[in-house]
Amino acid sequence: MIPFSAPRIDQLVVDEVTHTLRSGWIGTGPKTKLFEKKLSEYYGAKATLCLNSATAGLETMLRWYGVGVGDEVILSAYTFAATANVIIHCGATPVFVDVEEDFNISPQKIAAAITTKTKVVIPVDFAGFPANYTDIFSVVIDAKNAFIPTNLIQEELGRILVISDSAHALGATYNGIKIGTQADAMVFSFHASKNLTTAEGGAIALNLPEPFDNEAIYKTLCIQTLHGQTKDAYAKALQHSWKYDVIEAGYKYNMPDLSASIGLVELARYDAETLPKRKQIFDFYTEYFEGFDWAQLPVVKTTQSETSYHIYALRIKGITEEQRDEITRHIIAAGVLVNVHFMPVPALTYYKNLGYNVADYPVAYDNYSREISLPVFYDLTDEQMQTVARVVVNCVEQIVKP
């Protein structure tokens, strides 16, 4: 079987993790703090908070902004359920918006979905290709007059907060600048299947505009994501002082140093090794499929944006969802593990039961119904790439050209 994705675990990772295991400190401590600093340097954000997942990061930002019952949060219909679930956790209402042909949320449709209850917009950088931040911000600024703040932080910002779900997008660029500074807060995932992994993990890049103090927000979020404690365990140990207070019923979302160790190794070689290898795989698939008239290739680069080469989202022209499912069954039976990203969230049972209907998001449904994600990971060999491409062509042509 050719796997869909596999983390790159080599001696460097094993050595760094072993170093942490033997250091006497495996929980949140110096390596997590160093990883946060390196991430901020990497994408140029004012501050970065590492947590145990991107899901935790998204929810933390919604809670920081005071999102709750009666509020609406606009998000892309084309995402993983995490983006919507965190809105439900807060008691707010998800307002799904359809996407464009590039799988990313439509700024015009955001404008149409904004009401006086809208508090946050969450675009997704699908497959690592950046959302249209320029247009999203102009829509949000245009809607300033309709914004009704219900707490001091909302009053200070005076508009809808933009939190990106950049789970896929570490290393992508927008106007030549790395993804990490284009929205008020940008949330990355380091789940085992993502471009850069810490086994489980995530990060929030903070870029709140003046007069917000991002360093101060970082400190607040550290407390809010660790039981509301005024000191974390590492600070207690460093200061030889056990005494602390709890100032709110906070969450338990911290990233351990064990995870950060993997992240430090991964980040140090990310631009020099990981991204070029992923690009090479994308380029190979694109060259291979270009000659087939049934193949709709993913957009990876425009004058404005370049992807992080996370998901190779191939679409097959003119097929139905059933045909796509049959093609993927054949591909998997032939030994290549492919995936589909994503079933639009309104099509999932929980959200259907809340009254959402995927028919209201026709572009999302069309993209989904014809999409197949191909294997992309560091250790994928040239021979395996050849096999993937050959198997995909065989299986598609069996179905589309009977």
Ligand SMILES: *Cc1c(COP(=O)(O)O)cnc(C)c1O
């Ligand atoms: C993976 C993923 C998430 C969740 O990331 P976790 O770190 O597992 O919480 C959120 N959104 C998208 C689009 C994802 O692909």
